[in-house]
Amino acid sequence: MEANFLNGLREQTAGDPMHEQVKWTHLTVRQIAGHLAAMGTPASRRVVKQLLRKHGYRKRKARKSQAMGENPDRGAQFQNIARLKEQYLAAGEPVISIDTKKRELLGNFYRAGTLYTQETIQTFDHDFPSAATGVVVPHGIYDLKENLGHINLGVSHDTSQFACDSVERWWREHGQKQYPHATRVLVLCDGGGSNSANRHIFKQDLQELATRIGLEIRVAHYPPYCSKYNPIEHRMFPHVTRACQGVVFHTIGIVKQLMERASTAQGLKVTVDILDKAYQTGRKCVDGFKETMRIVFDDFLPKWNYRAIPNTA
Secondary structure: HHHHHHHHOOOOEEEEOOOOEEEOOOOOOHHHHHHHHHHOOOOOHHHHHHHHOOOOOOOOOOOOOOOOOOOOHHHHHHHHHHHHHHHHHHHOOOOOEEOOOOOOEEEOOOOOOOOOOOOOOOOOOOOOOOHHOEEEEEEEEEEEEOOEEEEEOOOOOOOHHHHHHHHHHHHHHHHHHHHOOOOOEEEEEEHHHHOOOOOHHHHHHHHHHHHHHHEEEEEEOOOOOOHOOHHHHHHHHHHHHHHHHOOOOOOOHHHHHHHOOOEEOOOOOEEEEEOOOOOOOOOOHHHHHHHHOOOOEOOOOOOOEEOOOOOEE
16 A cells, blocks of 8 residues: 555655755645555545655645845844844833734635634635725834734825824823833834835934934834844734634724734733824925934944934924
């Protein structure tokens, strides 16, 4: 039987041309059992599964684990971020990690995951935006010291203005209560999207935010290809995803209720608000901003490290 099993799989096995040990088969357990029966050695599905395990075949899915590149300043910036975090936490100043989750359509659309239900969940067979009742853009803020998360649900676009408004909402509703004596805040984020390290519109909105809340805002960007190291990515977002798994986002109210359930045994709690403002895309900096901006760039890797100084005039 085992010889027939190996012979049968030999012609139905694919492999990775770069990694000899990586092989897979597209056959199902039922199909393999059928082949064995046709060759005169019938076997149950249970026996087929045992043979697959014995010869190193497992059910697996692709993992997004291989970095697409590496910046030569990667290690130095990681050390810099570690130093800044230690410095701010020791001084009792807030350290937050920010990022935006994937924009989702509102309506009767399929979402990955399974639920215990009494009836089959029926959704549209295509995710056409024209059939949506709206969109939801979750922007997250994670407080490293307090292990608390906050999500602002946008209803239009993920822009730099939306990201800064989201941080302001967190500060006014939660941050200033946790840190009543704070004079500055450290913001950790990746280098693309609404908080792009290369776009001056983010710095303009950041400077305006610093003035509105009266805090110096220090930004430290993670290097390219390193966004997965941003704390919010592995300390908060996976638990939010789990809380929403398999549930259809019919309304933004449902999204809010689900995300508020995210928690961990280590004490993570998540609050959720809705920012129902429409944000304009394609904005440009005001004339003369680059000449008058109150953004102070560090001497060390200034493209990733800088401070927005509030205008007290």
